[in-house]
Amino acid sequence: MDKALEKFGNDVAIAFSGAEDVALIEYAKLTGRPFRVFSLDTGRLNPETYQFFDAVEKHYGIHIEYMFPDAVEVQALVRNKGLFSFYEDGHQECCRVRKVRPLRRALKGLQAWITGQRKDQSPGTRSEIPVVQVDPVFEGMEGGIESLVKWNPVANVEGRDIWNFLPAMDVPVNSLHLKGYISIGCEPCTRPILPGQHEREGRWWWEDAKAKECGLHKGNMKEEGVHLHGNGNGNGNGASLSNGSTIVADIFNSQNLVSLSRAGIENLAKLESRKEPWLVVLYAPWCQFCQAMEGSYIELAEKLKESRVKVGKFRADGDQKGFAKQELQLGSFPTILFFPKHSLKPIKYPSDKRDVDSLMAFVNALR
Template identity: 45%
Template structure:
């Protein structure tokens, strides 16, 4: 069992030990499993678990070309701390150029459709390309992150990309995530300390105000029910129109 500070919450300790077992089991069942890390706090915790469990799971991140410098800096931090190479997957430059030339550099502010088109080019297509040929992928999603994730399963078949999808942190609370990060001194994006609980592309992310939803700073000009970029489009089925 992992040794934590004596004041560490026993329930969270059980969650952590469960996570180590989950990661090891996923690696055993899927020798080609990959972890799509957004380099967020949850993903840094999950990476730490993968390393501690000695699970041979490849890690990659989607470098959209618009990520904050603080986010990209974590790639070097991970290499130094864990000896893990995070593969940066970039979008097709021709597709990016064509979209910008046709609609403008900041067209995503104009409509949800144009924002999703940008996400499709910079995120969804690179993810689809990277997942091709694999049998499973992992994410750091939690139910508490968004109204679109309230029914998130720890394990599910992903109908969008056609492989098994694991969300081992689905049942974790934000408090538990940060308790483990603090206890194990896990590195994280410094923007989290500046009121950025959810961090995406720089022009699409702002700090949240006291009392706001954790994802209020993502695509803040849109309705909260649209706040998925397409990577987790299957989550949208969880929305009850009568509750939002």
């Protein structure tokens, strides 16, 4: 961690929410180096968690950089599905709006981030995390694949060592810990654990015990059992497992984006003269690189909504993959195509950089 603070300076920040993270803040202070701390405020945290944040700021004399979800997206989610839809259809969609997208915005201003992940914290998803890695999902300030370094300094530290460290250093802790809460998230999705239960059993207790992640560490999730090569049914809102269950909600959801059907994109591709040029992403909702560029693509659609460029998406996995490979230049996910106004053949975006500025430069060069 000291190396991270030294190497990246002000372009690295500690992601803060719980006990492991305040231990990292304590260590960062002991190094004597300047450090930054950011946290995600979902709007649904316990009052005790907000009091904890305040105590940490005062104890260390720092200002935590809070990241908030987009109010319009939260409003749309609640209006369409209610306040507690995650109890029925899973927590991924709510977490994506309230946590993943704000995190993506935070990380785009960094070269590296520091997390409090431990291997024994969630054996089903975190047992193989390294101390240092290239983030497999999110992008940093330079944009594109492999543009962000992720440090997990306590990956090999056991939970009991963290809990011995905290009182020894007399640092603030969340008062919920004294009430049986170990792993703490949003209030509706967190409960105390019973003696003998693993700490992660207090999170999303109504779901599969092997998938206790909210999307912040999506790269931990293994894709075993997912139809990655087009033998799924390609319908609905999720990726199909071999047992037929659905684990991934659809992505690129925005009122500024047109969702194209097979017939819709076939018609678009056949037009020799279009009223407006189109930008279309060929995607699969389970693809981590598609998920990583979701925020950028939605922001781009927002920027282009007053222009004469239509922005769309076409889900190209499952039964549609063969068609997309043969007719739409699909090589890997995501593939981004620009359909010019007066040209039959679409132009394929050639870069791995999928930040807003890079995508906008591509559009502006062709429209």
